[in-house]
Amino acid sequence: MKRNLFEKVWEAHSAGRLSSGSTQLVVGTHLIHEVTSPQAFGMLRELGLGLRCPERTFATVDHIVPTNEQSEPFSDPLADEMIRELRRNCKDFGITFFDLPTGKQGIVHIVGPELGITQPGTTIACGDSHTSTHGAFGAIAFGIGTTQVRDVLATQTIAMNKLKVRRINVNGYLAPGVYAKDVILHIIRTLGVKGGIGFAYEYGGEVFERFTMEERMTVCNMSIEGAARCGYVNPDETTFEYLKGRPYCPAGEDWEEAVARWRSMASDAGCFYDDVVEIDACDIGPTVTWGIHPGQAVFIDENIPDPDSLVDGDRETAQEAIVHMKLAAGQPIAGTPIDVAFIGSCTNGRLSDLQEAARFLQGRQVSPGVKAIVVPGSQLVGALAEKQGLDEIYRQAGFERRSAGCSMCLAMNPDKLVGDQLCASTSNRNFKGRQGSPTGRTMLMSPLMVAAAAVTGKISDAREVFGVTNGASV
Amino acid sequence: MALAKITEITGCGIHLPGDDVDTDRIIPARYLKCVTFDGLGEFAFYDERFDGEGREKPHPMNEEQFKHASILLVGSNFGCGSSREHAPQSLYRFGIRAVLGVSFAEIFYGNSLQLGMPCLTLAKEAIEKIATAMKQNPETQIRVDIAAKAVTCQGEVFPAGLPEGSQSSLVEGRWDPIGELLDNGGGVDRVIGSLPYMN
Numbered sequence: 001m002k003r004n005l006f007e008k009v010w011e012a013h014s015a016g017r018l019s020s021g022s023t024q025l026v027v028g029t030h031l032i033h034e035v036t037s038p039q040a041f042g043m044l045r046e047l048g049l050g051l052r053c054p055e056r057t058f059a060t061v062d063h064i065v066p067t068n069e070q071s072e073p074f075s076d077p078l079a080d081e082m083i084r085e086l087r088r089n090c091k092d093f094g095i096t097f098f099d100l101p102t103g104k105q106g107i108v109h110i111v112g113p114e115l116g117i118t119q120p121g122t123t124i125a126c127g128d129s130h131t132s133t134h135g136a137f138g139a140i141a142f143g144i145g146t147t148q149v150r151d152v153l154a155t156q157t158i159a160m161n162k163l164k165v166r167r168i169n170v171n172g173y174l175a176p177g178v179y180a181k182d183v184i185l186h187i188i189r190t191l192g193v194k195g196g197i198g199f200a201y202e203y204g205g206e207v208f209e210r211f212t213m214e215e216r217m218t219v220c221n222m223s224i225e226g227a228a229r230c231g232y233v234n235p236d237e238t239t240f241e242y243l244k245g246r247p248y249c250p251a252g253e254d255w256e257e258a259v260a261r262w263r264s265m266a267s268d269a270g271c272f273y274d275d276v277v278e279i280d281a282c283d284i285g286p287t288v289t290w291g292i293h294p295g296q297a298v299f300i301d302e303n304i305p306d307p308d309s310l311v312d313g314d315r316e317t318a319q320e321a322i323v324h325m326k327l328a329a330g331q332p333i334a335g336t337p338i339d340v341a342f343i344g345s346c347t348n349g350r351l352s353d354l355q356e357a358a359r360f361l362q363g364r365q366v367s368p369g370v371k372a373i374v375v376p377g378s379q380l381v382g383a384l385a386e387k388q389g390l391d392e393i394y395r396q397a398g399f400e401r402r403s404a405g406c407s408m409c410l411a412m413n414p415d416k417l418v419g420d421q422l423c424a425s426t427s428n429r430n431f432k433g434r435q436g437s438p439t440g441r442t443m444l445m446s447p448l449m450v451a452a453a454a455v456t457g458k459i460s461d462a463r464e465v466f467g468v469t470n471g472a473s474v
Numbered sequence: 475m476a477l478a479k480i481t482e483i484t485g486c487g488i489h490l491p492g493d494d495v496d497t498d499r500i501i502p503a504r505y506l507k508c509v510t511f512d513g514l515g516e517f518a519f520y521d522e523r524f525d526g527e528g529r530e531k532p533h534p535m536n537e538e539q540f541k542h543a544s545i546l547l548v549g550s551n552f553g554c555g556s557s558r559e560h561a562p563q564s565l566y567r568f569g570i571r572a573v574l575g576v577s578f579a580e581i582f583y584g585n586s587l588q589l590g591m592p593c594l595t596l597a598k599e600a601i602e603k604i605a606t607a608m609k610q611n612p613e614t615q616i617r618v619d620i621a622a623k624a625v626t627c628q629g630e631v632f633p634a635g636l637p638e639g640s641q642s643s644l645v646e647g648r649w650d651p652i653g654e655l656l657d658n659g660g661g662v663d664r665v666i667g668s669l670p671y672m673n
C-alpha cells in the first residue's frame with residue numbers, strides 16, 4: 001500500500017494503543033531547554049522515576065540567556081536559577097547539554113539540525129511549539145507540554161492521536177526578493193491560523209524541491225502558527241547533502257545504510273492525502289504582518305484591511321489588532337515608522353539569513369533613531385558569520401551584534417521592546433506583548449525586509465530599497 | 475497511579491470573549507521564569523488584568539463576583555501559540571476546572587486534559603447564552619456533565635463536544651496516561667529495538 005511519510009513514521013514508532021484510544025508513540029529524539037523542563041524533572045523526582053533513554057535526550061539553553069552580558073551569575077536571579085537547574089538535571093540524569101561554554105549552545109531548533117541530531121524518518125519532541133522546524137528533514141517533530149516532557153523522560157513515549165495530512169504544493173518560481181518567510185506567511189494567510197488544527201502539513205512542489213535546508217526549516221518552523229502541530233518536507237538529496245559529515249550523523253558504512261533507510265521513508269508517489277492545496281509561487285510577494293496573529297498579513301504593496309470588510313470572527317480580531325497596532329484601516333502598510341529592527345530567532349537566525357541581509361546592508365546605514373540588533377541562532381552560526389566577515393558589515397551598518405539565543409523573539413531575557421515601540425522582526429509571533437512590552441508592536445517579515453525597514457526607518461519594499469533583481473535564491 | 479474520576483464539574487462561570495487567544499496572553503513569557511508551577515494562578519492573563527504599575531484594569535478575572543469561578547467560557551482557537559503548559563497550569567491554579575469554548579488549539583487541549591482540566595466544545599450560541607445568564611447573575615450554576623457530554627445552565631441543556639478517548643479517560647480516572655505508558659515497557663522495547671537510530 002502506498003503511504004505518506006507521516007504514516008510510515010507513525011507506524012514505525014507506534015508501541016501500542018492506550019485505553020483512551022490514543023497511540024503510545026515512541027519519541028526517538030527528545031530535545032529539552034530550560035523553560036519547559038524543570039517542572040518535568042520535579043515530577044520525575046516526585047514519582048521516583050529515572051530516564052528511559054538518557055542518550056536520546058539533548059539539552060541546550062536559549063530562552064533566558066542574555067545576548068550581551070553573559071558572565072555568570074546572570075544579572076537576573078530567576079534566569080540564573082533556571083540555567084543552574086538545567087545543569088543540575090542534566091548532570092543528575094546523564095543528559096548531553098550544549099551549555100554556554102561548549103561553543104554549541106543556541107536555539108534548540110537551530111542546534112538539533114546543525115549538529116545532525118535531527119534526522120529523516122524519526123520522531124522528535126520538545127517542550128516547545130516550534131519543534132515543527134525539524135520537519136524540514138522529513139522528521140515528525142512536534143511540541144509537547146511539560147507533563148509530556150515528563151512522559152518522554154520516563155518512558156520515551158507519549159500518548160498522541162494520529163493527525164491527518166494536508167499536502168501543500170508550491171509550484172513555479174518565486175520572484176526576486178521573495179523568500180521562504182514570505183511563502184509560509186502566505187500559506188498561513190491563505191489557510192488561516194486555525195486551518196491546520198488536526199493536520200500535519202506536508203510541503204512539496206517545485207519551490208520546496210529547490211529550497212535549501214535552511215529555507216525548508218523557515219517554513220516548517222511556522223507550521224504551528226497555522227495550527228498544524230507539525231510540518232515536513234520529504235527527505236531528498238538536499239537533505240542528505242546537508243547532513244553528511246555532521247557530528248551526530250551516521251558515518252562510514254552506516255552512512256549509506258542510513259541514506260537508504262531515509263529515502264524509503266519519503267511519501268510514496270500517488271499516496272493518499274486527507275487534503276491537497278495548490279499554491280502558485282508567482283502569486284507570493286514580500287509579506288508583512290499588520291496584526292496580532294501571524295495570519296493578519298498583507299503584501300508590502302497592499303493596504304491594511306478595513307475590519308468592516310472582513311467576515312464575522314475575523315472582523316473582531318482585526319478591530320482589536322488595529323487598535324493595538326495603532327494603525328489606520330485602509331492605509332498602505334508601507335511607510336509605517338519602526339523603532340526596532342530584529343534579525344534572529346529560530347525562524348530566521350541561521351547563516352543564510354544573516355548572509356542574505358548582510359549582502360544588501362553592505363555600505364548602508366541604519367536609519368537614525370532605529371535600534372537594530374542581529375542575533376545568530378547558535379554559537380556555531382555566530383562563529384561562521386564572524387569568519388565570513390558578516391559581523392563587520394552589520395557593525396558598520398549600525399546593527400548591534402549579539403550572542404546566540406532567543407533574544408527579542410520573546411520576553412524572557414533582557415532584549416525587550418519598551419512602551420509601544422514597533423519592531424520589524426524576523427521572528428514568528430506577533431502576539432500582543434510577545435516581545436516584552438504589553439503595548440509593544442511586532443511586524444513579522446523576512447530578513448531582507450527587516451534590513452530595508454532598518455535603513456529607511458519605516459516598513460519598505462526591500463526590492464525597491466536595495467534594487468533587488470536577483471535576490472531570491474529560487 | 476490512582477487518579478480522581480472526573481464525571482461532572484459544577485460551578486460558576488467566567489466569560490472571556492474573543493477568538494484566537496494565544497498562550498502569550500494567558501501567561502506572558504516573563505512569568506515563565508520559574509522552576510515550579512506553584513503560584514502561577516496570580517499571573518493568568520496578567521497583562522490584561524494589570525497595567526504597567528501593577529494596578530488592576532477592568533477585567534472579568536479581577537471582579538470579585540467571578541473570583542471563585544471554576545468554569546471558563548471562551549471563543550474559538552483558544553490557547554493557540556506556544557506549547558507552554560504554564561498557560562493551563564495558571565488557569566487551573568486560578569481555580570478553573572473546565573473550559574468551554576468554540577474550539578481549542580491542540581497542544582493547549584492536550585496539556586489541559588493531562589492536568590484534569592477538560593476542554594469541551596460548545597456552539598457559539600450556547601456560549602453566548604450562558605455568558606448572558608452569568609452576566610445577569612454571576613452565581614448562576616453551570617453543570618458540565620462529562621459522561622453525558624452536556625452542559626446545563628438554567629435548566630437548558632447544551633450538547634458539548636469531547637472526543638471519546640478524552641471522555642473515557644476522564645470518567646475512568648485515566649486522564650494522566652503515565653501509568654499506562656510505564657506499563658507497556660515490553661512494547662516500547664520492541665519498537666526501540668527496531669529503530670536503528672535509537673540503538
Ligand code: SF4
Pocket residue numbers: 062063107108109128130345346347405406409410427428
Ligand atoms: S526563537 Fe522564539 S520561537 Fe524560537 S524557540 Fe526561541 S522563543 Fe521560541
